[in-house]
Amino acid sequence: MTRDTKATNGNRDPSWAGLCRAATLAYALLAVVALAIALTLAQPAFPDYTDALLFFAAVVFWGAWAVVPTLALLCALGRWRTPRTPRAQSVLLWLLLVCCTGLTGGVGVLLGWIEAPSTVWRATGIAAMLGLGIGWVVTGWQERQALIDAARTAQAAALQARTHPHFLLNSLNVIAGLLPDAPHRAERAIENLAVLLQAALSDPHPWPLAAELDAAQAYLALAQLRYGDRLVLDWQIDCPEAVRSQRVPRWCLVPLIENVVTHGVARRREPTTVSVTLRVTENQLTVRVGNPVAERAQHPTRSDSGFGVGLAAVTRQIVAAGGTVQQVQEAGWHWVTLTLPLDPRNRA
Template structure:
């Protein structure tokens, strides 16, 4: 399923092997060296200290970037907290290594210091810990801001592409045309369902309620049932009534069902069951969608539906980390689970 993704859309780590990142890191290292050189209370020559600290910081930066560049692929799989710990750990290891090397080299060249080697290393590790922690914190703020802006732009762009899906529109119109001669009332109902779906598609930047999303999803499935006939078997027990009033982005539920139709039902000639369940908890409501895996002998069709990654981004813009969308294979079934928070009365 080319529109199905189970990971974050944007990597946490930048491309450390690029000259731009290397130059930016070295400039940051020189900036820290300059701050340490002009700090008040220094008795030694400031330019000499700046040169020494710059040499030290440059080696630490280059070795750290090289390690991150070499480990970039496995590091991309880590979650933010684990990734931050590993990056900080690599920085401290490189700092300790360069500190020992610098201490031995400088003392051999006649550098006089009252600090023993452990004290010298500990001093440098403390500075690296503070600078590295601040750098990770600043980067996390920048990444979160960029991700939100990028997610909003991507959602708006994808919404423009998703407003009118030609394959769905043509299939639905063909279905309506066929029903006009055989069942005019069903054709009228199909036209109304089609209008509801495309009315929502034209307002993909707006919000809706979970109850409205359920109604829209059922109308979409009604259209697909007219088109696919007995090939589509829908197992959707009635959701608990009344559904909690949860505000969600428009077209959050329908694209998930569209993926199930396109990648499971349309790729089979035999009847295929799509299961939808709604589970209500005290603080959240969950929507589960299950469908059989696509046949291995059928080629993947190009996906032009709204991807799971896009829906995750839209949910993140509205709920932060309070909502989640997970997808994966469970017992030979592809399962998508959408978890939405329920607003607590009186909560801020």
């Protein structure tokens, strides 16, 4: 069984790491260009267009040399030790921006590129005021991301907690029945149950696809012990080893299989096929779970009333990760298909 290994990188904060992306640098440089245009238009009339163009180029050059070192230092500090609160991070961002602006201006004065030192003070003051606004925006964005992450974590934890209580007692009863005559099968069942409990009690953050598949197989193994020949498993996993290390939302497959067993196998007396297929095409993971459609009772049972709860929670997790979830009934089968984008950088 694959153990859940959570990749850590010191105290690095994912929201802080977002400032280190190429897109952030591009947006920052666009902001510098916009500021240069505004300052150029705000200046008194230039003798000719050449002077205006030179002023614009100087502001862009100066701004770029202030922004690029700021972001580089932020990324370096983020990889080493990130301030824990968004406000502390914003203060650090403001200090770095002001210092980099003043230092680049000072170098320009020493090299003779800037004639009036007062220009450096004015530019530093502008950077200080802009830094306050940028810090306020960054703080709000990070706090919002923290709330979103907390909500997703709570949803995932609730989904994990929902899956096991009604299944745990049945599994323990099956294991107790196996102990006298088939101790080896009982030992294997205990190992599978331990895998599920470990997954349920650990943190609800994303984990490797291999761990999710292990949890799904453990669940099906315990269900096989309970339902015997009534459960026919069609397990088709076409997944390279490199993809198995990709991180996926925790508990995105087990609830779908639980629904298939509860609303397919448990409601039929004849052998019922549980189909689980997994395919990787280009940069996309596709998982399809299905079962023959059983006739629904006139009065929904307790299990029926919770049928949509697990699927809704899984859908929220998958959509938050950039994927999709679809339900369809065809040829007497009910299918749930989920897709997830794969990122080569998102490895365990």
